[in-house]
Amino acid sequence: MEYVIIMAQSIMGLALLLAFVRVVRGPSLPDRAVALELFSTIVMGLVGVQAIASGVASFLDVAIVIALMGFLASIGFARFLERGGLRDD
């Protein structure tokens, strides 16, 4: 089981690195916002793996809060884009 946890963590870390590549390179602001949303989703998965690894069930509350914050952040980014904020593309 330890090997499985380490493998899952390393795969999710690699996924975080790839999403970070898109955050840096993304040609426009909506691309970066989508990559940040992917960030929050992957971090939720990492928190779930950490809950299994440490045996502390309270990590699920952290996952709930991260899900809420990611959803509200993407809604806020979308409102900001539609209202015509500054863009760099």
Add this chain to the structure above:
Amino acid sequence: MIDLLKAILLLGGALLMLLAAVGIVRLPDLLTRMHATTKAASLGVNLTMLAVALHFSDVGVVARALAIILFVLTTAPIAAHVMGRAGYFVGTRLWSGTVKDELRPNYDPLTHELKSGQEPRQNVERPGRDEAPE
């Protein structure tokens, strides 16, 4: 048996997240990137939370894990829809191999007016949109 199932769920969830990340790096367009991330990553979170529910097998923990799954399944399409709408309004370029954009001939990005494409002729060509209707 439970351990094997947990291992399969954890690795499947992690691989789905890796698939979403590869998709967001490799795909050429905002909409195709969203198509990769919003489905694969939310399914990865769901598999991981199922593994957590199997690992603890306690009523409160299972209820919280199912609540997370329900929340993700509810909010991921809403967030994707809102982001895609905002991206289209901002005017991000579509991929050069895009076959069909059905919104382009019928939609006016300045006034946010959407036509059905079946109006009678005088309604389409009415001059002076800014004038007050009589």
